[in-house]
Amino acid sequence: MSADAPSSSRALADFYEAQALQAPESLNAFWMPFTANKQFKSAPRLLASASGMHYRSVDGREILDATAGLWCCNAGHARPRIVEAVKKQIETLDFAPNFSMSSPLPFVLAERLAELTPGDLNHVFYTNSGSESVDTALKIALAYHRARGEGQRTRLIGREKAYHGVGFGGISVGGLPNNRKWFGSLLPGVDHLRHTLDLERNAFSRGLPPFGIELAEDLERMVALHDASTIAAVIIEPISGSAGVIIPPEGYLRRIREICDKYGILLIFDEVITGFGRLGHAFGAQRFDVTPDIITAAKGLTNGCVPMGAVFVSEKVHDAFAHGPDNAIDLFHGYTYSGHPLACAAALATLDTYAEENLFQRSLEMGDYWEDAIHGLRDRPTGADIRTFGLIGAIEMVPRPGAPGARAYDVFNRAFHEGNLLTRVTGDVIALSPPLIVERGHIDRIFGTLADIIRTTA
Numbered sequence: 001m002s003a004d005a006p007s008s009s010r011a012l013a014d015f016y017e018a019q020a021l022q023a024p025e026s027l028n029a030f031w032m033p034f035t036a037n038k039q040f041k042s043a044p045r046l047l048a049s050a051s052g053m054h055y056r057s058v059d060g061r062e063i064l065d066a067t068a069g070l071w072c073c074n075a076g077h078a079r080p081r082i083v084e085a086v087k088k089q090i091e092t093l094d095f096a097p098n099f100s101m102s103s104p105l106p107f108v109l110a111e112r113l114a115e116l117t118p119g120d121l122n123h124v125f126y127t128n129s130g131s132e133s134v135d136t137a138l139k140i141a142l143a144y145h146r147a148r149g150e151g152q153r154t155r156l157i158g159r160e161k162a163y164h165g166v167g168f169g170g171i172s173v174g175g176l177p178n179n180r181k182w183f184g185s186l187l188p189g190v191d192h193l194r195h196t197l198d199l200e201r202n203a204f205s206r207g208l209p210p211f212g213i214e215l216a217e218d219l220e221r222m223v224a225l226h227d228a229s230t231i232a233a234v235i236i237e238p239i240s241g242s243a244g245v246i247i248p249p250e251g252y253l254r255r256i257r258e259i260c261d262k263y264g265i266l267l268i269f270d271e272v273i274t275g276f277g278r279l280g281h282a283f284g285a286q287r288f289d290v291t292p293d294i295i296t297a298a299k300g301l302t303n304g305c306v307p308m309g310a311v312f313v314s315e316k317v318h319d320a321f322a323h324g325p326d327n328a329i330d331l332f333h334g335y336t337y338s339g340h341p342l343a344c345a346a347a348l349a350t351l352d353t354y355a356e357e358n359l360f361q362r363s364l365e366m367g368d369y370w371e372d373a374i375h376g377l378r379d380r381p382t383g384a385d386i387r388t389f390g391l392i393g394a395i396e397m398v399p400r401p402g403a404p405g406a407r408a409y410d411v412f413n414r415a416f417h418e419g420n421l422l423t424r425v426t427g428d429v430i431a432l433s434p435p436l437i438v439e440r441g442h443i444d445r446i447f448g449t450l451a452d453i454i455r456t457t458a
């Protein structure tokens with residue numbers, strides 16, 4: 001604990017008062033998402049404020065943010081331009097409908113976004129989250145084929161270990177058993193490619209893993225089994241984040257693209273994590289030089305400060321919907337908050353901040369230092385693998401016998417309480433994704449702290 005941290009409950013109450021924070025009387029009513037509620041509520045980790053690279057916890061400690069919140073605050077926290085834009089917007093236009101009505105900002109933002117997307121992905125459909133972006137993209141893929149007279153293409157292909165959010169579409173194409181097994185039979189007509197995580201051949205590799213391109217041929221097997229005429233789309237995270245950071249083998253994404261082209265299958269990149277500079281370009285597609293037909297995004301789009309997602313589609317996909325009479329609705333889909341003015345204002349100010357501070361390029365340049373630093377942890381006896389690409393990193397721990405996930409959870413919890421460091425734990429993996437404003441000194445501190453904690457966490 002830092003010296004100025006309040007140590008008694010009286011001091012904690014004073015702290016809340018001084019910060020003008022409302023202290024919760026009970027933690028009971030909030031049913032927390034993706035959380036072991038009992039464990040959390042018996043020893044909560046509560047954040048009170050944030051600025052730049054740091055959070056401040058409710059007990060007054062400055063916490064270094066090594067996860068950009070939840071992979072979303074790519075420009076760091078409480079950036080002045082974004083704060084101002086949101087304040088101004090709520091005073092000017094708090095809401096405007098976008099069903100057969102609109103306001104200027106969603107159009108302005110869409111043009112700006114279309115400049116950042118790869119290829120001719122020039123059309124933007126707004127959502128409010130990554131999950132909604134995924135379900136929207138899957139629906140667009142199905143409707144696209146139907147609009148072209150190939151309505152029998154209804155099959156969707158995902159991957160084992162994939163995370164595509166929590167909508168029914170997303171969990172159906174997703175490949176994380178815990179996210180699927182509780183929720184019935186999911187969408188019909190979905191199949192999965194094998195995942196590409198291969199500790200035996202690729203552990204501790206640097207750059208893209210050298211082995212595994214042949215796994216792309218799974219898509220040929222799907223075509224042989226189901227026939228291409230039944231397959232609408234393949235959805236892939238260029239780098240899987242939530243499953244513990246899985247980096248595509250050299251050449252894998254390109255090969256998937258080739259097979260999709262061969263059979264008229266749409267390729268969707270889920271870039272909810274990899275978008276907006278995380279890999280040193282606006283999108284992972286540009287870093288890997290593979291252009292999909294559709295990209296899903298969220299998180300870094302508004303720097304995490306107002307919920308917003310987006311789906312970017314190519315001219316080909318968009319134009320398939322444009323053949324009806326002028327008074328026909330193109331796509332029977334949308335959300336009350338699609339293109340919400342506050343989110344648009346936040347996104348525009350976020351894009352300005354990225355551009356002014358050259359943050360995508362900065363992220364690219366910082367990648368080598370980051371990679372060297374994380375590989376400095378390689379010789380810890382409890383480490384099973386280190387995976388990193390761009391400003392993403394993962395340290396996979398050898399699980400404690402009979403207690404999967406426990407060791408990594410302890411590292412995460414100790415890093416927060418003792419090391420004043422926010423990391424993310426998923427299974428046996430500590431995942432890292434700092435804001436792109438991270439300095440070398442922060443990187444040293446992240447891995448110095450983790451080295452000490454991992455060494456002393458049996």
Ligand SMILES: Cc1ncc(COP(=O)(O)O)c(C=O)c1O
Nearest residue numbers: 129130131163164165270272273
């Ligand atoms: C690749 C990917 N897709 C979709 C989602 C879901 O996004 P959200 O939590 O905003 O619904 C996530 C969230 O982490 C993600 O990583």
